Amino acid sequence: MTAPDKPAHADGGTHVPSPADPLHRHEPLPWHHPKPPEEDPDAPERIRRILASPSYREAIEDGDFLRADHTRGARLQLDYLKPELALREHGIEHTVVAFGSTRLVEPSAAQAHVDALRAQTAAQPDNDGLRRQLATAKRILQKSAYYDVAREFGAIASRAGRHARGGQLVVMTGGGPGIMEAANRGAHDTGTESVGLNIRLPHEQYPNPYITPELCFRFHYFAMRKLHFLLRARALVAFPGGYGTLDELFGTLTLVQTRSIAPVPVVLVGEAYWRRAVDFAYLADEGVIDHEDLSLFWYAETAQDIWDGILAWYEAAGKPLLEPDGTDD
Known part of the structure; x- marks a missing residue:
């Protein structure tokens, strides 16, 4: 077969054209400009209505479409995927999750509130x-x-977590004030990153200022937030709290009770509070839970007690939490 003729030049060489500009053309294509009014006086208004129509918006730019009932599945996927990819990118594989009331502020703030109310x-x-x-x-x-x-506790767990088996163990909270702020603050005190999982609510809210900025996420769905609380959890520490704390605590206990997830240490901080808030022994005596379910958690009072108990739990499970040369201080 004879090769096709190549363009000839005066010097007998082959002309190689310069690469085309990746964006711009010397000559516009027909669709680069709307139909001119000289051809149809009604064309500009028709084009304006088309461009303004919701149907013309790209799906990812159409907020009404993305918030519709029939796209809930896609929103659930995105609600899961964004924090998941960010946590992977930062190499976070293991967490200790701390819950508790948003109302349990630092003592100086609590005292100031009491003093103000006394005066009133x-x-x-x-x-x-x-x-x-x-x-x-x-x-x-x-x-x-x-x-x-x-x-x-946030400080103890963060310092020791640098020596955890299988990768750093970081503090994770719901990202709000009160107890959650305190746990993130403890990590911040040690110069260690920590995670906060906020939730979109109907009223204004702010994350606490001690979360690592790149690791503070806001969820639309409580279900996706709960999933991320437990996906990497090596322990759950529940301080005195209300509905939200109880929700997370009972959700975790149910998953462990049914062995839907592998057992993890669950620590209830403040025995006097928890024994009055929830009469677990009564539930067992009434037969609505088994007595063995009372061993799915234990009580602690001090930060060191919490951490020592978590370490002991993993030792008893035959899976030490820290590397042999690590520290537990």
Whole structure:
């Protein structure tokens, strides 16, 4: 077969054209400009309506489409995938999860609130509402010591977590104030990164300032947030809290009870609080849980007690949490 003729030049060589510009052309293509009004006076208005139509928006730029009921499946996938990829990128494979009330602020803030309410109550001694608020504030002040415990625990776990088997163990919280802030703050005190999983709510909220910025995520779905709490969890530490804390605690206990997930250490901080908040022994005596389910958790009071208990749990399981040459201080 004869080779096709090549373009000839005066010097007898072959002309190789310069590479085309990746974006721009010297001559525009027909669709680079709308139909001119000289050809159809109604064309500009028709084009304007087409470009303004929701159907013309790309799917990823169409907020109404993305928020519709029929795209919930895609939103669930994205809600899972974004933090998952970021956590992988940062090499985070193991976490210790801390929960607790957003209302258990640091002691100085709790004391300031009590002092303010005392002054208001003194000025309005017959105000029953103020007296109730003061009584509640005093109880919060008593429990504010748990803020310091959570902060110390966050520091202990973060320092020791650098020597965890299989990769660094980092603190993860719900990202809010109170106990969650304290645990993130403890990690921040040691110069260690920590994770916060916020949730989109109908009212304004802010993450606490001690989360590593690149590791603070906001979820739309509680279910995806709960999934990420447990995907990497090596322990769950529950401080005194309300509905949210109870929700996460019972969700975890149910998954462990049914062996839907491998057992993990579950620590309830503040025995006096938890024994009154939830009568686990009563549930067992009534037969709605088994007595063996009472061994799925234990109580602790101090930050060091929490950490020592977690280490002991893993030793008993034959899977030491720290490397042999690691530290548990």
